[in-house]
Amino acid sequence: MNKDLSNIRKDFTQKELSEDTVVENPVHQFRLWLNEAIESEQPEPTAMTLCTVSPDAIPSARIVLLKKLDDNTGFWFYTNYDSHKGKDLAHNHHATLNFFWPLLERQVRITGTVSKVSISDSNAYFDSRPLDSRIGAIASPQSQVIESRDELKELLEEAKKGLIQRPKHWGGYALLPNEIEFWQGRASRLHDRIRYRLSGKDWVRERLAP
Template sequence: MLREIRNNYQKHKLEEAKLPEDPIALFDYWLKEAIKEKVQEPTAMVVATAADGIPDARIVLLKEISDGNFHFYTNYHSTKGRQLATNPHVALNFFWPELERQVRVKGTTSKVNDALSEEYFNTRPRESQLGAWASAQSETLTNRQQLEQKYEELEKHYEGEVIPKPAHWGGYQVEPFEIEFWQGRPGRLHDRIQYQKNAQGQWTFRRLSP
């Protein structure tokens, strides 16, 4: 029965006296611990958008943290890309069950510069580069063969050549204004610490009831 599935969290705790002033420092520490503990897909994050008041969510991979911003890459013509063009605000969610931890982020997106997107694109496996060209992300396909045929055509077209970054593909950076750290604790008395950024760009935190 679903009602009987539960875990008693007891691995870690959050203490105010040990918290850094900058939440990015704590996030970086938690992420490194998740990688060290071999959490499956430690950089996976839910990206939730809201266009026309209707929420939408999907999982993407965090690719960089730069100047306190979270970076991910996608097709600008995709559903999420169109939604971000309408409403740049997003919510991110990281969940590392092996560490009994969750991080929630609220922020505002903007596109990274094209040079940075191209730099990252050039590090991707060739198959992924071809996939970025082959897939009209979020558009309707007649069948699987249509996608595979397009991929094969591009593979032949770029054989022996460097694959350029598509103009419709690139990165977003999420500038956070709120970050919440959730640490599972026994008896469902979990630790929740919420950081908020003020108008001067300074972070403050408070403890929330679980």
Template sequence: MRDLPSSIADLRKSYERAELDEQASHANPLLQFDQWLREAIEGQIPEPNAMTLATVGSNLRPSTRVVLIKGYDERGIVWYTNYDSRKGQELAGNPFAALQFHWVELERVVRIEGRVEKVSAEESDAYFASRPLDSRIGAWASPQSQPIDSRTLLVTNAAKYAAQFLLQPPRPPHWGGYRLVPDRWEFWQGRKSRLHDRLRYELQGSGEASQWTRQRLAP
């Protein structure tokens, strides 16, 4: 294996901005996430809504990509995409996934795991209608994840659908929202000497009897 350039191998950073203590954290992971996301937004972190989505295909190979969170509540974490894309096909075959937020400037990571379901058609319609016109046309123009000969196809498709739909493109049947229903969260706060803080929340039980348990993990 080729050695890494010394300039890469020697990169170091001491994490000293904050700490994550069990007593100071929320018992409900959603509240802890809400606090951290708000702090990332208020701190003007670049793209605080960006999250890595990991799925697994039928060949058991994992794949990741960055998507944008578009909503969250006690039901789960929501994003929107093309259902025919690679991630959509993988979720159709294996409806479990993982999400990760990395707020570098705050030295924080949030990891979320759980089952994925489609949001209702009404939710997808409402969000689609709120998107800029170019984005709505783009949802029709791009056969996401499929090989194309050149960018000309995208431009041609965009012009075609813009002429067809004018200012009111409907939501494509292949486009909509997903919701990850968490059963595990992990909050990571960088600390000095690599003795980082890690708190894991796991959902125990089901229905109204379910509750979150919280544990500290070794870094």
């Protein structure tokens, strides 16, 4: 039986967001919200939707994990450079991240430009990962068509026989933001939206209609 989706809704009443309560730097504001999400035991608080655009102007989205937040370089994540998202980013360096923390009735949308992190940073993070994760990154031809699960298992067994070090096709990216929007759910769909927009070297802070 098909469910009627039109009547599924939730009123948001937990918190509010105002220009008077946010801090001047949006990365610092994000860090405050992220810490609250972690402390609230939000499932996967570092999970973020990464949106990229292909050379054919087709958008694509998937979940990745935030692995570092840096005031100067932005939001870090790691992946296979030959993957779908890696190929998109090689063509178009602009991307958007979206965090959703339903327990706190919050979203954050971050738009900016993406660049690869240094080889030394990618090596350091790769070496810090659990052994099975390192082997998996070596074995998987991410986003490529494979015949079956058995083929993946064979690739995994083959990878175990080799040198366990970061492959050249795997590493980190950093998204340097030029716009960050904080969304706090409010009653009657009159949500609070505070956007930070980079103008020159300064962040402009403004309220958006819900």
